[in-house]
Amino acid sequence: METTNRIRNMALAAVFAALLAVSGQIAIPLPPVPITLQTLVVMLAGSVLGARLGATSVLVFIVLAAFGVPVLSGGKSGIAALAGPTAGYIWSWPVAAYLIGWMTERTIPELRFWKLTVYHVLWGIVFVYFCGGIWLMYAVGLDWYAALIGGVAPFVPGDLVKALVASSVALRLYRSYPIIRPRGQASEES
Numbered sequence: 001m002e003t004t005n006r007i008r009n010m011a012l013a014a015v016f017a018a019l020l021a022v023s024g025q026i027a028i029p030l031p032p033v034p035i036t037l038q039t040l041v042v043m044l045a046g047s048v049l050g051a052r053l054g055a056t057s058v059l060v061f062i063v064l065a066a067f068g069v070p071v072l073s074g075g076k077s078g079i080a081a082l083a084g085p086t087a088g089y090i091w092s093w094p095v096a097a098y099l100i101g102w103m104t105e106r107t108i109p110e111l112r113f114w115k116l117t118v119y120h121v122l123w124g125i126v127f128v129y130f131c132g133g134i135w136l137m138y139a140v141g142l143d144w145y146a147a148l149i150g151g152v153a154p155f156v157p158g159d160l161v162k163a164l165v166a167s168s169v170a171l172r173l174y175r176s177y178p179i180i181r182p183r184g185q186a187s188e189e190s
């Protein structure tokens with residue numbers, strides 16, 4: 001059964017890495033950072049797959065981008081793209097997925113919509129914006145106001161909707177096919 005779990009986990013990580021790639025191609029190009037559905041998938045990766053597997057799926061996506069697979073928004077890829085204006089956001093995603101998953105794992109089976117929404121907003125929005133804004137300030141050279149106006153403000157309404165959607169989808173998935181288990185509970189296949 002151990003092999004079955006590993007294969008299932010690899011498949012789930014691959015599916016979420018693919019979802020992250022596809023969600024980046026659905027974009028509204030705004031300088032310096034485009035609007036995509038990728039933060040929705042990052043939130044779902046953590047809340048559906050859990051801390052370790054959610055972060056792993058996002059890291060697989062980043063490794064693919066680093067090796068030249070055009071998975072980033074607009075079909076970009078490579079180390080240069082991972083060091084561009086959006087780098088602070090992208091590099092924060094595995095940590096965000098991990099923290100969302102970590103909080104979710106500790107809340108199951110008492111997980112509620114409002115709790116999951118708080119996790120998504122705190123780690124999937126505030127944390128990601130913080131990292132992205134800091135990167136825009138120090139690596140791109142924007143002042144704090146320009147980073148806030150160009151790299152945070154346009155995304156707030158849409159990302160709040162994404163947090164609500166991610167919470168609803170994650171709860172429905174958990175109720176129909178619980179991938180993550182409460183801490184200390186073995187999976188049914190073990």
